[in-house]
Amino acid sequence: MNALREKARQTLDELDARTEPLKPKDRMAIEPQEMPAQEPRVRASNFKEVTLGYSEEQARLEAMRCLQCKNAPCISGCPVQINIPKFISQIVSKDYEGAVQTIKLTNILPSICGRVCPQEIQCQAPCTLGKALKDAGKSVSIGRLERFVADFERAKGIKQQSVKPETGKRVAVIGSGPAGLTVAADVRREGHSVVIFEAFHKPGGVMIYGIPEFRLPKAIVQAEIDTLRAMGVEIRTDYVIGRTRKLMDLLDKDGFDAVFVGTGAGLPKFMHIEGENLIGVFSANEYLTRINLMKAYDPQSDTPIMKSRKVAVLGGGNVAMDAARCALRLGADEVHLVYRRTETEMPARAEERHHAKEEGVVFHLLENAKRIIGNEYGCVTGMECLRYELGEPDDSGRRRPVPIKGSEFIMELDTVVVAIGNDSNPLIKRTTPEIETNKTNNILTDADGKTSVDRVYAGGDIVLGAATVILAMGQGRRAAASINKMLAASLDASPAAPEQHDI
Amino acid sequence: MHRIVIKKQLSQDVFQFDIEAPLIAAERLPGQFIILQTSDNAERIPLTIADADISAGTITIVFQAVGKSTHLLAAMNEGNHIPHLLGPLGTPTHIDQFGSVVCVGGGIGVAPLHPIAKGMKKAGNQVTIIMGARTRDLIIMEDEMRSIADEMIICTDDGSYGRKALVTEPLKEICSQDHKPNLVVAIGPPIMMKFCAETTRPFGVKTIVSLNTIMIDGTGMCGGCRVTVGGKTRFVCVDGPEFDGHLVDFDNMMKRLGAYREVEAQAHHQCHLDLGIKPTT
Ligand SMILES: Cc1cc2nc3c(=O)[nH]c(=O)nc-3n(C[C@H](O)[C@H](O)[C@H](O)COP(=O)(O)OP(=O)(O)OC[C@H]3O[C@@H](n4cnc5c(N)ncnc54)[C@H](O)[C@@H]3O)c2cc1C
Ligand code: SF4
Ligand code: FES
Numbered sequence: 001m002n003a004l005r006e007k008a009r010q011t012l013d014e015l016d017a018r019t020e021p022l023k024p025k026d027r028m029a030i031e032p033q034e035m036p037a038q039e040p041r042v043r044a045s046n047f048k049e050v051t052l053g054y055s056e057e058q059a060r061l062e063a064m065r066c067l068q069c070k071n072a073p074c075i076s077g078c079p080v081q082i083n084i085p086k087f088i089s090q091i092v093s094k095d096y097e098g099a100v101q102t103i104k105l106t107n108i109l110p111s112i113c114g115r116v117c118p119q120e121i122q123c124q125a126p127c128t129l130g131k132a133l134k135d136a137g138k139s140v141s142i143g144r145l146e147r148f149v150a151d152f153e154r155a156k157g158i159k160q161q162s163v164k165p166e167t168g169k170r171v172a173v174i175g176s177g178p179a180g181l182t183v184a185a186d187v188r189r190e191g192h193s194v195v196i197f198e199a200f201h202k203p204g205g206v207m208i209y210g211i212p213e214f215r216l217p218k219a220i221v222q223a224e225i226d227t228l229r230a231m232g233v234e235i236r237t238d239y240v241i242g243r244t245r246k247l248m249d250l251l252d253k254d255g256f257d258a259v260f261v262g263t264g265a266g267l268p269k270f271m272h273i274e275g276e277n278l279i280g281v282f283s284a285n286e287y288l289t290r291i292n293l294m295k296a297y298d299p300q301s302d303t304p305i306m307k308s309r310k311v312a313v314l315g316g317g318n319v320a321m322d323a324a325r326c327a328l329r330l331g332a333d334e335v336h337l338v339y340r341r342t343e344t345e346m347p348a349r350a351e352e353r354h355h356a357k358e359e360g361v362v363f364h365l366l367e368n369a370k371r372i373i374g375n376e377y378g379c380v381t382g383m384e385c386l387r388y389e390l391g392e393p394d395d396s397g398r399r400r401p402v403p404i405k406g407s408e409f410i411m412e413l414d415t416v417v418v419a420i421g422n423d424s425n426p427l428i429k430r431t432t433p434e435i436e437t438n439k440t441n442n443i444l445t446d447a448d449g450k451t452s453v454d455r456v457y458a459g460g461d462i463v464l465g466a467a468t469v470i471l472a473m474g475q476g477r478r479a480a481a482s483i484n485k486m487l488a489a490s491l492d493a494s495p496a497a498p499e500q501h502d503i
Numbered sequence: 504m505h506r507i508v509i510k511k512q513l514s515q516d517v518f519q520f521d522i523e524a525p526l527i528a529a530e531r532l533p534g535q536f537i538i539l540q541t542s543d544n545a546e547r548i549p550l551t552i553a554d555a556d557i558s559a560g561t562i563t564i565v566f567q568a569v570g571k572s573t574h575l576l577a578a579m580n581e582g583n584h585i586p587h588l589l590g591p592l593g594t595p596t597h598i599d600q601f602g603s604v605v606c607v608g609g610g611i612g613v614a615p616l617h618p619i620a621k622g623m624k625k626a627g628n629q630v631t632i633i634m635g636a637r638t639r640d641l642i643i644m645e646d647e648m649r650s651i652a653d654e655m656i657i658c659t660d661d662g663s664y665g666r667k668a669l670v671t672e673p674l675k676e677i678c679s680q681d682h683k684p685n686l687v688v689a690i691g692p693p694i695m696m697k698f699c700a701e702t703t704r705p706f707g708v709k710t711i712v713s714l715n716t717i718m719i720d721g722t723g724m725c726g727g728c729r730v731t732v733g734g735k736t737r738f739v740c741v742d743g744p745e746f747d748g749h750l751v752d753f754d755n756m757m758k759r760l761g762a763y764r765e766v767e768a769q770a771h772h773q774c775h776l777d778l779g780i781k782p783t784t
Contacts, residue, residue: 199589199720199721199722200720201540201543201586201587201589202543237587238587238588238589239589240589240590240592240722243530243590243591243592244526244527244530244589244590244591245526245530264724265724266722266723266724267723267724267726267738267741268724268725268726270726270729270736272736276736277729277730277731277736277752277755277759278758279758279759279761282726282727283725283726283727285724285725285726286719286725286726286727289719289720289724289725290719294544294546294547294719295544298544377758378755378758378759425722425723425724426723426741427722427723427741430741
């Protein structure tokens with residue numbers, strides 16, 4: 001890390017000493033700044049954050065690579081249209097405070113998005129610099145710069161968002177994932193009171209119970225939640241809507257003027273193959289929740305997880321990478337990632353794949369589980385797999401993997417983690433039959449995030465199916481804007497003093 | 504925070520708590536359960552609601568101190584607060600006028616059975632209650648159950664109270680009568696529920712069982728509570744906890760529950776040996 005910083009300092013000194021402004025040619029010549037990270041062998045046995053973040057020198061140098069394009073294709077690649085060239089130029093001129101504010105105009109969780117967004121398929125994909133250097137991997141590292149300024153802000157203490165005078169209107173937010181937190185912030189800023197209801201005992205959604213500490217330290221999520229609390233948002237944990245209280249009761253009995261549903265993805269999918277209920281087969285949700293939420297890796301924790309030696313993770317997404325990398329950190333001797341297609345089709349972020357391999361996860365591509373084998377005690381002892389080859393392209397244009405006849409082979413294992421996705425959470429649908437959903441039980445909304453029920457809005461994974469933090473946030477923003485609009489209209493219609501309810 | 508209002512010891516390691524939880528007391532229906540934690544990182548313990556008092560705003564839970572977490576819970580006293588309590592979870596029991604209903608409760612399974620028996624009685628059913636335990640000291644809530652039952656049968660394994668029999672014996676006799684019961688509800692240790700289901704199967708008497716699997720979230724997110732019912736994977740926390748006992752794969756559930764703890768420890772050992780791995784312990 002010090003070497004990277006030193007090198008950056010030298011280059012920066014030379015560039016700062018120049019009198020004439022940098023030309024695009026000079027900018028293109030600056031070396032892309034590498035992200036300092038813990039050594040693979042060291043980090044594979046601890047839960048501390050893998051990447052360490054740019055030093056100030058590195059951040060400014062990386063920022064100087066930006067060509068400040070007039071058309072800024074990066075902005076249209078960003079799901080919430082951050083003014084990317086502007087915040088980058090603020091980094092060059094050391095106005096980090098200003099850079100954070102630029103980002104926060106459209107993204108309230110930069111320290112989280114800077115860490116977990118798939119930038120290589122969003123803002124960094126169309127980057128002119130990457131195109132000019134004929135390597136998308138050499139685009140400006142927008143995500144790392146976003147993280148740098150957000151970390152800078154957090155170190156100094158996150159600036160309190162201003163809140164307009166109380167309107168007396170009340171909004172209930174169900175779920176405290178990125179969608180719910182965004183709605184809470186945007187609605188609270190307008191002076192409406194906000195109560196978040198969260199089923200778990202800690203708020204944060206997948207950012208707390210799914211994404212592991214080594215990729216997204218929980219203290220960062222906690223800091224964002226503390227900021228919301230400081231704005232006056234109330235968070236009720238251990239409170240499951242549909243059970244502790246029915247959704248419609250919030251509107252009809254508890255005096256809420258609007259409800260936002262951000263309950264996230266739900267029931268894990270299984271492969272429906274033989275042996276899936278043996279001891280030692282976990283859904284990724286269970287495996288990761290035990291580790292991240294219940295801190296199974298901490299000897300102080302009461303929620304243990306079995307000690308595994310040989311683990312197979314089925315799937316190729318972020319969730320699969322996280323499960324595999326957790327298994328390594330819990331001390332497994334071998335961790336195998338089994339995926340039906342090739343690495344190009346893997347939905348996991350490039351950085352995650354790279355990190356997983358560096359740490360020693362063995363990738364088995366074009367292979368898939370056929371059945372899981374157990375002993376007489378019901379414990380996993382192995383898995384029968386099949387090899388695949390790529391056949392004709394399917395509707396999505398991806399070449400369909402087809403099994404190779406007679407290619408069965410056995411992998412010896414004691415643990416299998418199934419990470420092939422989630423169906424949607426059934427609870428709200430079952431207890432609120434009024435809400436319209438599609439075939440897969442995802443809630444249907446219009447372009448403003450409004451559901452089929454008056455004053456009820458929805459967004460995030462419960463609408464999109466398993467998506468991303470930034471898309472969930474984007475949906476939250478949109479729904480919050482329509483909630484604010486509706487409440488403003490009703491305030492205009494009845495400016496009388498609002499009644500107080502105590503719930 | 505939920506204050507423990509009353510703590511009672513029902514037998515050597517069985518405890519009853521009345522806990523302040525007004526919202527849950529008002530919403531809960533027979534068959535539903537809660538998940539509680541004694542501290543932030545403590546295990547999430549699922550417990551069926553045995554009773555509720557809406558005016559006092561309390562719910563009643565009955566539990567046996569078996570592992571570390573339930574011992575920590577048992578160590579709490581009146582006036583202490585339970586930091587995390589979530590509920591009511593699960594699909595409520597289908598209560599209706601079926602005709603005659605036999606309610607079978609084994610050990611502390613009597614506690615979750617209580618509100619169901621009460622509900623069945625109120626719905627106009629003729630209710631027979633069979634309660635069983637290893638020995639007399641382990642029979643709980645006898646008076647409460649007696650006040651509901653049209654007919655009451657108590658069995659102990661050692662004959663120290665009531666009949667010296669397993670609960671399946673009187674159950675079989677009742678099913679053999681000319682007027683077969685219309686429904687059996689059996690709640691207790693998995694092995695008891697399994698054999699109750701086996702007992703009623705030849706008579707074709709529908710038998711409901713209530714499963715208490717491992718759980719984490721209790722809201723249908725983690726899949727840890729899955730069981731095989733009628734060849735399909737079902738989630739106890741949202742699809743259950745009650746299922747048709749004739750369709751439940753009890754053997755698999757018991758293995759997953761670690762119902763045979765020692766065997767399981769040995770099994771693990773064996774799994775590792777089979778893999779040529781040196782055992783850890
Ligand atoms: C392991 C893993 C890794 C991931 N990695 C990435 C990544 O690197 N980058 C990325 O962009 N995305 C990633 N994702 C996806 C991303 O986390 C989700 O898309 C995002 O969190 C969805 O946000 P949400 O607000 O819709 O819901 P969630 O974050 O799922 O939050 C929903 C919350 O609602 C609560 N809830 C549910 N039902 C109720 C109810 N009835 N009453 C009260 N509360 C309720 C839940 O307990 C939960 O806390 C990952 C997901 C997982 C599981
Ligand atoms: S496309 Fe790339 S080079 Fe152009 S403004 Fe955006 S980040 Fe800078
Ligand atoms: S306890 Fe997690 S899905 Fe049922």
